[in-house]
Amino acid sequence: MAAKRSEELLKELEHDILTGTLTPGMKLDEKSLTERFNVSRTPVREALHKLASIGLIDILPRRGATVRKVGLKELIEMFEVMAELEGLCGLLATQRMTNDEVQNLRHRHEDTYILVENGQYDTYYDANVLFHECIYKGSHNNFLAEQTMNLRNRVAPYRRIQLRTPRRLETSFAEHEKILHAIEARDAEQTSELLKSHVTVQQGSFNNFISTLPMDLLRDGS
Amino acid sequence: MAAKRSEELLKELEHDILTGTLTPGMKLDEKSLTERFNVSRTPVREALHKLASIGLIDILPRRGATVRKVGLKELIEMFEVMAELEGLCGLLATQRMTNDEVQNLRHRHEDTYILVENGQYDTYYDANVLFHECIYKGSHNNFLAEQTMNLRNRVAPYRRIQLRTPRRLETSFAEHEKILHAIEARDAEQTSELLKSHVTVQQGSFNNFISTLPMDLLRDGS
DNA sequence: GTGTCACGTTTTGTATACAATTTTAAAAAA
């Protein structure tokens, strides 16, 4: 897109936020970043502004940038939208995926079984992302796929928390199996419903998710 | 958000694109903009980058910025997502709007009747936007409302074209009446369905919309 | 006449200098 250097910064900072190296609330002052990346303030500012418009950081006039803290209300709102987009992806994917694509998805799914058995949380998390991205792309609606991934990234800092919930992996794997089954049966409506609930409530309830969130990651007054 | 000056530029340029003063494909070179707004290149570049991340313009490395030309395929994809978001807004709004909010919406709707009778296209267009924004906000999901408005803005340059389709105003007004009726009846499912179809196919068919699009607004190969 | 290469111009990407505002810190007064 834009400059080469500023694009690198963007990717790196985005990665840091998504993986939790930079947690919500942290300050990002320009000077430190210029030193860290050995560039001038100009590309740093461009990267920051891009992050801001993606929604990953907040920039207040004359007060610098901070990793975005999302209020509880907004987080719930985001999941509400996320569920709908994910459901639409599933609906369209079920109608539009070729048999080859479905088969590919099944293989990808079955390959993750070993990770569940060994309890490899981090690796499973990445594989999980890929599984869902396969469905996004399966919708054959590129714009939708990108929007959904963007939103997924935006809530990622908060999802990673709930990684180590007991039996989380087994539950996720079982739900994936059901979703895959619905796709193979070409039951679009059921795929959509399964995905909508899979996104947020995963296993038990949304309450579990909320309860396990460290409060300091949320905006004050939540 | 960011700087005061660059924020003004952003708004003004966005307005120009949304109203059609700047049409898809036009080049936006930095020098002209610095002269037009009497500022240096720095705020100009910031505004351009923001527009790029909103999706209204394209920035190619070392090749400048152009008002975004959306391919036909992508345009269809965007409307597919738009319909879903609009439908979700309607679904939630029907469940969550207070009686006062519904009443307010009805008044707003009835006020537009005079515009239909007089064939005041431009004024009706604005009123139409407000009507829909009322529903967005009625979802009581601020994040969803913003996302929907953003997407609406992104396709706005292409919607404005079809303004003068014969009997477009009457049809739109009648559909609004039906939507409003479903909301008043608290029939969330019907509201959602009505809105989904209202967004795109308006009156006859999506084909009509596609057919009336000036081809030079679309990317090559569409 | 057409195609290609070279040079000059234009435009973008980056760095740095300057201006303005906010934060902080300390000092003075209550």
Added chain:
DNA sequence: TTTTTTAAAATTGTATACAAAACGTGACAC
């Protein structure tokens, strides 16, 4: 001790200067 004021320091917003890459023009060769 606490609060308020004030000034210095640090940080952000803007402008300009410099570097590098792309575009256009023109000349030369075929």
